Amino acid sequence: MEFRVPLYFLALAVFAMGTSEFMLAGLVPGIAAALGVSLAQAGYLTSAFAVGMVAGAPLMAALARSWRRRTALLCFLALFAVTHVAGGLTTSFAVLLGTRVVASVAYAGFLAVALTAATSLVPPGCQGRALAVLLGGTTVACVAGVPGGALLGAAFGWRSAFWVVALLCLPAFAAVWRVPDTPAGAKPSGLRAELAELRPLSGVLLLGALVNAATFGVFTYLAPLAGGVAPVPVVLAAFGTGCFAGVTAAGRLADRWPGRVVAIDGVALLGGWIAAALTAHSPAALVALAFTQGASSFLVGGTLITRILQLATKAPTMAGSYATAALNGGATAGPVLTGALLGAVSPFWVAAALVATALLLASALRGNFVTPT
Structure with missing residues (x-):
C-alpha cells in the first residue's frame, strides 16, 4: 500500500536513533579508558540518555505542536546528528555527557512526533500496523x-x-523528506485541552511503564545472567529477535483485540518470567525464554502504545510524547530497581513482580480495552 513508503522511511530514522541508544552498552569500557573516568562515571552516559528520553518527549512535543510535521522531524533529526558529530570529536567527558542528554531529547521529540505522524498516514483500524513498522526500527536497533x-x-x-x-x-x-508535510494538528492554545484528554489514560500509561520496567530490568543484566550458561551473543540475539516478532504481532492484533492481547499475553509474560527464574541454569531454556519473553514484552508494549494513541484522538501531538515518556520511564526505573536488588533477588523474579502488578492494574482498567464491534 502507498502509505508504507513514508512509514518505512520513518522506521529508518528511528533505527539510526535507536542504535545510538543501545550502542553505549558495548562502548563504556573504551570511553572510560580514553577519557580518564571510572566505569561507573562512564555508565552515567546511559542514564543520561534514558533521563533525557523521559523528560524530553513531552517538552519537545509541546514545543513542536505548532510546527508542520516534516519540519519538526527534520529539526529533531538534525540536532541528533550534530550531537554525534560533537561526541565523536570531543575529548571532554562533561561535553560527551551533555551531548548524550541533548541527543536523547532530540530522539524523544522525533519519536513523539513520528508516533503521531505514523498513525495519521494510515486508514482507520490500521494504527497498530503502522506502529509495528515504526517500532520495528527500534527493535532492529536493539538487536544490532x-x-x-x-x-x-x-x-x-x-x-x-x-x-x-x-x-x-x-x-x-x-x-x-518523503513524509507528507502536514500541519501538526493542533493550535498552541489547545495544550491544556490535550493534557486534560490524557489524564484519564494515566493508568494505561502506567501499564506500559510497568511492562517496560520488567523488560529492561532483565535486558540490562541479561549478559551477566547468561554468562557461563549459554553464549551471550546467542541469548541477546534471541531476545532481540523476539522483540521484533512481538512488535510485528502487535501490528496484526492490537487494532482488533487489544483487551485479549493484554489479558492473554500478559499472563503468558508473567509465566515466562517465573519459568526463567526457575530454569535459568538450562542453556536451552534460557535461549528459548529470551525469545519468548522479548516477543511477549513487545507484543503487550506495542498494543498499549497503539491503544493510547487510539484513545487520545483529541490529543494528537501530546499522546505520542506521553507514551514515549511512560515507556522510557519504565526502561529507566526497571534497571534501577533490579540493580538495587541484585544479589538478593533474581532479575527474573523482579520482572515477574512488575508484570503481576501490571496485570492487577489491567483488570481495573478493562474499559480502556473495549473496542467497538
Whole structure:
C-alpha cells in the first residue's frame, strides 16, 4: 500500500536513533579508558540518555505542536546528528555527557512526533500496523546496537560508533523528506485541552511503564545472567529477535483485540518470567525464554502504545510524547530497581513482580480495552 513508503522511511530514522541508544552498552569500557573516568562515571552516559528520553518527549512535543510535521522531524533529526558529530570529536567527558542528554531529547521529540505522524498516514483500524513498522526500527536497533557498537569500538575505537550513527542520519534525512508535510494538528492554545484528554489514560500509561520496567530490568543484566550458561551473543540475539516478532504481532492484533492481547499475553509474560527464574541454569531454556519473553514484552508494549494513541484522538501531538515518556520511564526505573536488588533477588523474579502488578492494574482498567464491534 502507498502509505508504507513514508512509514518505512520513518522506521529508518528511528533505527539510526535507536542504535545510538543501545550502542553505549558495548562502548563504556573504551570511553572510560580514553577519557580518564571510572566505569561507573562512564555508565552515567546511559542514564543520561534514558533521563533525557523521559523528560524530553513531552517538552519537545509541546514545543513542536505548532510546527508542520516534516519540519519538526527534520529539526529533531538534525540536532541528533550534530550531537554525534560533537561526541565523536570531543575529548571532554562533561561535553560527551551533555551531548548524550541533548541527543536523547532530540530522539524523544522525533519519536513523539513520528508516533503521531505514523498513525495519521494510515486508514482507520490500521494504527497498530503502522506502529509495528515504526517500532520495528527500534527493535532492529536493539538487536544490532549492542554487538555493533562493541565491534566498532574494538576494531576502530569508540568514536567510530558515533561517526557511524551520524552517517546513518544522512539517508534518514532523505527519508524524512518523503513524509507528507502536514500541519501538526493542533493550535498552541489547545495544550491544556490535550493534557486534560490524557489524564484519564494515566493508568494505561502506567501499564506500559510497568511492562517496560520488567523488560529492561532483565535486558540490562541479561549478559551477566547468561554468562557461563549459554553464549551471550546467542541469548541477546534471541531476545532481540523476539522483540521484533512481538512488535510485528502487535501490528496484526492490537487494532482488533487489544483487551485479549493484554489479558492473554500478559499472563503468558508473567509465566515466562517465573519459568526463567526457575530454569535459568538450562542453556536451552534460557535461549528459548529470551525469545519468548522479548516477543511477549513487545507484543503487550506495542498494543498499549497503539491503544493510547487510539484513545487520545483529541490529543494528537501530546499522546505520542506521553507514551514515549511512560515507556522510557519504565526502561529507566526497571534497571534501577533490579540493580538495587541484585544479589538478593533474581532479575527474573523482579520482572515477574512488575508484570503481576501490571496485570492487577489491567483488570481495573478493562474499559480502556473495549473496542467497538
